[in-house]
Amino acid sequence: xxxxxxxxxxxxxxxxxxxxxxxxxxxxxxxxxxxxxxxxxxxxxxxxxxxxxxxxxxxxxxxxxxxxxxxxxxxxxxxxxxxxxxxxxxxxxxxxxxxxxxxxxxxxxxxxxxxxxxxxxxxxxxxxxxxxxxxxxxxxxxxxxxxxxxxxxxxxxxxxxxxxxxxxxxxxxxxxxxxxxxxxxxxxxxxxxxxxxxxxxxxxxxxxxxxxxxxxxxxxxxxxxxxxxxxxxxxxxxxxxxxxxxxxxxxxxxxxxxxxxxxxxxxxxxxxxxxxxxxxxxxxxxxxxxxxxxxxxxxxxxxxxxxxxxxxxxxxxxxxxxxxxxxxxxxxxxxxxxxxxxxxxxxxxxxxxxxxxxxxxxxxxxxxxxxxxxxxxxxxxxxxxxxxxxxxxxxxxxxxxxxxxxxxxxxxxxxxxxxxxxxxxxxxxxxxxx
Numbered sequence: 001x002x003x004x005x006x007x008x009x010x011x012x013x014x015x016x017x018x019x020x021x022x023x024x025x026x027x028x029x030x031x032x033x034x035x036x037x038x039x040x041x042x043x044x045x046x047x048x049x050x051x052x053x054x055x056x057x058x059x060x061x062x063x064x065x066x067x068x069x070x071x072x073x074x075x076x077x078x079x080x081x082x083x084x085x086x087x088x089x090x091x092x093x094x095x096x097x098x099x100x101x102x103x104x105x106x107x108x109x110x111x112x113x114x115x116x117x118x119x120x121x122x123x124x125x126x127x128x129x130x131x132x133x134x135x136x137x138x139x140x141x142x143x144x145x146x147x148x149x150x151x152x153x154x155x156x157x158x159x160x161x162x163x164x165x166x167x168x169x170x171x172x173x174x175x176x177x178x179x180x181x182x183x184x185x186x187x188x189x190x191x192x193x194x195x196x197x198x199x200x201x202x203x204x205x206x207x208x209x210x211x212x213x214x215x216x217x218x219x220x221x222x223x224x225x226x227x228x229x230x231x232x233x234x235x236x237x238x239x240x241x242x243x244x245x246x247x248x249x250x251x252x253x254x255x256x257x258x259x260x261x262x263x264x265x266x267x268x269x270x271x272x273x274x275x276x277x278x279x280x281x282x283x284x285x286x287x288x289x290x291x292x293x294x295x296x297x298x299x300x301x302x303x304x305x306x307x308x309x310x311x312x313x314x315x316x317x318x319x320x321x322x323x324x325x326x327x328x329x330x331x332x333x334x335x336x337x338x339x340x341x342x343x344x345x346x347x348x349x350x351x352x353x354x355x356x357x358x359x360x361x362x363x364x365x366x367x368x369x370x371x372x373x374x375x376x377x378x379x380x381x382x383x384x385x386x387x388x389x390x391x392x393x394x395x396x397x398x399x400x401x402x403x404x405x406x407x408x409x410x411x412x413x414x415x416x417x418x419x420x421x422x423x424x425x426x427x428x429x430x431x432x433x434x
Contacts, residue, residue, distance in 0.1 A: 336393075
């Protein structure tokens with residue numbers, strides 16, 4: 001998380017290199033019919049105007065809204081861009097600047113969502129979209145807060161360099177709330193997927209904090225125990241667990257019901273910097289500077305698999321471990337793939353059932369990655385303030401995987417093991433068939 005401030009510019013410049021998205025691969029094995037990722041488009045900061053020298057240009061975080069209608073980009077210099085998705089109806093030639101979708105000259109843009117620029121006043125480290133609040137939450141908020149800010153809409157949380165968290169309304173770009181409590185950089189943010197508007201923040205002050213946006217952003221809990229900066233936090237899709245990764249060799253698993261520590265997961269040889277749950281909450285992946293990703297069963301704490309990031313260039317010395325240090329890991333929306341970004345200038349795509357990557361893409365100075373919620377695209381952010389969009393695997397999930405995903409979304413590992421079913425079926429449902 002070393003900062004560089006070289007006064008990069010701000011407006012958007014789009015470069016598009018390929019058309020469309022990959023076709024769906026054949027049903028069955030997720031590795032069949034898949035080719036190397038193609039760079040679909042790249043967003044760059046445009047022409048500069050004067051910036052405070054303390055500002056930095058890194059894109060530490062990128063995010064898609066859960067419904068896939070918006071993309072958020074922390075493009076450096078305290079600026080976040082909120083961009084309607086898809087980027088353009090027609091891809092533009094390489095080297096031409098894209099017009100904003102809010103352009104008055106575009107008749108098709110009339111009444112459609114418009115690009116927003118959020119000036120956060122501080123370097124932006126973390127981004128998180130809320131899920132759409134459930135109807136009961138909207139009615140409850142309107143009843144008890146008739147004069148208050150409207151958080152019954154899609155919102156974006158931004159974690160800032162000074163420890164503040166700013167809450168924005170996506171559709172209007174208006175600032176709704178300012179949350180204070182952290183004493184240092186807010187490195188990551190995560191909303192509960194249930195729509196309850198509970199927000200978790202992770203900070204360099206070595207704590208995680210729980211906020212309830214239905215109560216004017218009231219801080220309801222502080223989670224302590226980490227000895228180093230907290231880099232990442234991730235809430236399981238079933239809202240039962242919270243994983244936090246700090247500059248330590250272990251990760252902490254917390255209960256989202258009691259806000260107490262469930263267990264520590266130990267197995268990495270260096271700092272853990274990124275974590276993510278599978279869509280069915282049955283798996284947890286953690287990425288570390290030790291060049292490996294570990295796949296865990298979060299219910300039992302069992303280590304299921306380790307994915308090693310080996311050097312591809314024979315001229316490089318394998319002993320130079322930092323060249324393959326991990327920066328980010330994330331699950332694909334159907335739960336069959338992982339994407340990782342490492343310091344060896346590669347984006348890797350992994351199939352869940354294999355120990356080696358199935359595809360690579362060259363990228364320089366990568367910092368973060370995330371999948372489009374409906375699949376087919378991966379977004380990556382870089383130290384240069386750029387965002388790149390890559391083709392991602394699109395497969396028809398097998399019926400047995402769909403059944404496993406459905407069952408594991410409400411059954412823990414222990415509940416599966418207690419079922420009166422054959423051993424092989426239990427092994428499949430608990431991901432022990434790798």
